[in-house]
Amino acid sequence: MELVTPGIGLIIWQAVTFLIVLFLLTKFAWKPIMKALHDREASIENALSAAEQAKLEMQGLKAENEKLLAQARLERDKILREATEAGNNLVEAAREKANQEGARMITMAREAIDSEKRAAIAEVKNQAASLSIEIAERILRRELSDPKAQQELAQDYVREVTLY
Amino acid sequence: MKKLFVFLLCLFTISAHANEAPAEEGGVFKPGDMITHHIADGHKWEFAHGVNLYLPVILVDNGQLNIFSSSNFFDAHGEEVAHKGYVLEHGHVYKANAEGEPIEGHAGLYDLSITKNVASMFLSVALLLGVFLVIAGRYKSNPGKAPSGIQSFFEPIIIFIRDDIAKANIGPKYERYMPFLLTIFFFIWFNNMLGLMPGGANLTGNIAVTLVLAVMTLLITVFSGNKSYWGHIFATPGVPVWLAPIMIPVELIGIITKPFSLMVRLFANITAGHIIILSLFSLIFIFESLAVAPLSVAFATFMNFLELFVALLQAYIFTLLSAMYFGGAVEEHDHVDDMGHGDGGH
Numbered sequence: 002m003e004l005v006t007p008g009i010g011l012i013i014w015q016a017v018t019f020l021i022v023l024f025l026l027t028k029f030a031w032k033p034i035m036k037a038l039h040d041r042e043a044s045i046e047n048a049l050s051a052a053e054q055a056k057l058e059m060q061g062l063k064a065e066n067e068k069l070l071a072q073a074r075l076e077r078d079k080i081l082r083e084a085t086e087a088g089n090n091l092v093e094a095a096r097e098k099a100n101q102e103g104a105r106m107i108t109m110a111r112e113a114i115d116s117e118k119r120a121a122i123a124e125v126k127n128q129a130a131s132l133s134i135e136i137a138e139r140i141l142r143r144e145l146s147d148p149k150a151q152q153e154l155a156q157d158y159v160r161e162v163t164l165y
Numbered sequence: 166m167k168k169l170f171v172f173l174l175c176l177f178t179i180s181a182h183a184n185e186a187p188a189e190e191g192g193v194f195k196p197g198d199m200i201t202h203h204i205a206d207g208h209k210w211e212f213a214h215g216v217n218l219y220l221p222v223i224l225v226d227n228g229q230l231n232i233f234s235s236s237n238f239f240d241a242h243g244e245e246v247a248h249k250g251y252v253l254e255h256g257h258v259y260k261a262n263a264e265g266e267p268i269e270g271h272a273g274l275y276d277l278s279i280t281k282n283v284a285s286m287f288l289s290v291a292l293l294l295g296v297f298l299v300i301a302g303r304y305k306s307n308p309g310k311a312p313s314g315i316q317s318f319f320e321p322i323i324i325f326i327r328d329d330i331a332k333a334n335i336g337p338k339y340e341r342y343m344p345f346l347l348t349i350f351f352f353i354w355f356n357n358m359l360g361l362m363p364g365g366a367n368l369t370g371n372i373a374v375t376l377v378l379a380v381m382t383l384l385i386t387v388f389s390g391n392k393s394y395w396g397h398i399f400a401t402p403g404v405p406v407w408l409a410p411i412m413i414p415v416e417l418i419g420i421i422t423k424p425f426s427l428m429v430r431l432f433a434n435i436t437a438g439h440i441i442i443l444s445l446f447s448l449i450f451i452f453e454s455l456a457v458a459p460l461s462v463a464f465a466t467f468m469n470f471l472e473l474f475v476a477l478l479q480a481y482i483f484t485l486l487s488a489m490y491f492g493g494a495v496e497e498h499d500h501v502d503d504m505g506h507g508d509g510g511h
Contacts, residue, residue: 007373015377027344030297037304
C-alpha cells in the first residue's frame with residue numbers, strides 16, 4: 002500500500018519542477034529546435050523543387066533545341082529539294098531549248114535542201130528546155146535533106162543527151 | 166545570499182559512517198524489506214552501504230516551516246533519533262513524543278523534503294536542460310546545416326516524436342502539443358535511465374510522479390477538447406437518448422481511466438523492473454552461497470538490458486498514448502452525422 006500511496010511532497014515538487022522544465026525547455030529548446038528543423042526542411046524542400054524546376058527548364062530547352070534542329074533540318078531539306086528542282090528545271094529547259102534549236106535547224110536544213118532541190122530541178126528543166134531547143138534547132142537545120150535521116154539524127158541527139 | 170547558499174549546501178551532507186541497513190536487522194536477511202527500501206523514496210541518498218547523502222528535510226507543521234538536514238535524524242551509529250520533535254520512521258517523518266517515539270497520524274504535518282526522488286529529479290532536470298539547451302544552441306549556431314555530434318543523436322528522436330507520434334495521432338493541430346510531448350518523452354526516458362544507474366532513485370516508478378504526469382495529460386486533453394469531443398461524451402452519436410444515463414457516466418469514467426492507465430503502466434513497469442533485478446540479487450543472500458552469484462548476475466545483466474529497452478519503450482508509450490488522447494480531443498468528426506443517420510431507425 003505504501004508503494005501506491007502518492008506522497009504529497011513529491012507530488013508538489015514534481016508538479017512545480019515539471020512545469021518549470023516544460024516552460025524552460027519550450028522557450029529555450031523546443032521552439033528554436035522545431036523552428037530550425039522546420040526551416041531546414043523548408044530549405045531542403047525549396048532546393049529540391051528548384052532542382053526539379055531547373056530539370057524541367059532544361060528539358061524544355063532541350064526540346065526547344067531539338068525542335069529548332071528539326072526545323073533547320075527541314076529547312077535544309079527544302080532548300081536542297083528546291084535547288085535540285087531548279088537544277089533539273091534548268092537542265093530540262095536547256096534540253097528543251099536544244100531540242101527546239103535542233104528541230105529548227107533540221108527544218109531549216111530541210112527547207113534549204115528543198116529549195117536547193119527545187120532550184121536544181123528548175124535548172125534541169127531549163128537545161129532540158131535549152132537542149133530541146135538546141136536539138137530542135139539542129140533538126141530544123143537538116144530538115145529538108147532526108148526525113149529518114151532527120152529521124153535518125155533526132156534519135157542520135159536524144160541518145161547523146163544524158164540527163165545529169 | 167552567500168550565507169543562504171552555504172546553508173543550503175550544508176543541508177546536503179555526505180556521511181561515510183557505517184550504518185545498519187534496515188533490511189538486515191536481527192541478522193536475518195529479509196529480501197522484501199530490502200527491495201521495498203530500495204524502490205521507496207527516502208530522506209537520504211544511499212549510494213553504497215554506509216555512503217549516504219543526507220538530504221534537506223522541509224516540514225510544514227501547521228503553517229510553520231522547518232528546514233534541517235536529515236542527518237539530524239541519525240545518531241553516530243546510524244540509529245534513528247528524534248530531532249526538533251520529529252522522528253523518522255520507515256522513511257516517513259512523524260511528530261515525536263517525549264520519549265522520541267513517533268505519534269500516529271499526520272495532523273497538520275506536511276513533508277515537503279528534498280527526498281531522494283526529488284534530488285534525482287533535479288539531477289535529471291539539470292541534465293535535460295543541459296543537453297537540450299546545448300542542442301538548441303547548435304541549431305542556432307549552424308542553421309540549415311546537417312546536425313552534428315549530440316544534435317545528430319537527438320534529432321532523429323525529436324523528428325520521430327514529431328512525425329510518428331504527434332503528426333500521426335493529433336493531425337494538423339499537432340504543433341502546439343509538441344513541447345509537452347517532447348518534454349514528457351525525454352523526462353520519462355532520462356529518469357528511467359537514471360533509475361537504472363547504480364544508486365539511482367526509482368523516480369518514474371513512484372506513483373506520485375506518474376500521477377502528476379498523467380494529470381498533466383488529463384488536463385491538456387480536457388482543456389483542448391472540442392465540440393465533437395464533448396459531443397461524444399454527453400451525446401454519443403448513434404446511441405438512443407434513453408441510454409444517456411448509462412452512457413454519460415461511462416464516458417466520464419473513461420476520461421479518468423485513460424490517464425489512470427498511463428499512471429499505473431509507467432509506475433508498474435519501472436517498479437517491476439527494479440523489483441526483478443533486486444530479487445535476482447537477493448537470491449545470492451537467500452541461498453547464502455556465492456555459487457548462485459554467477460547465475461544471478463547473468464540474469465540481472467540480461468534484465469538490465471531489457472530494462473534499458475523498457476526505459477525507452479515506456480517513455481514512447483506514455484508519449485504516444487498522450488498524443489492519441491490529444492488527437493481524440495481535437496479531432497473533427499465529419500463522419501459523425503453519417504453514423505447518426507445510419508443508426509437513426511431505432
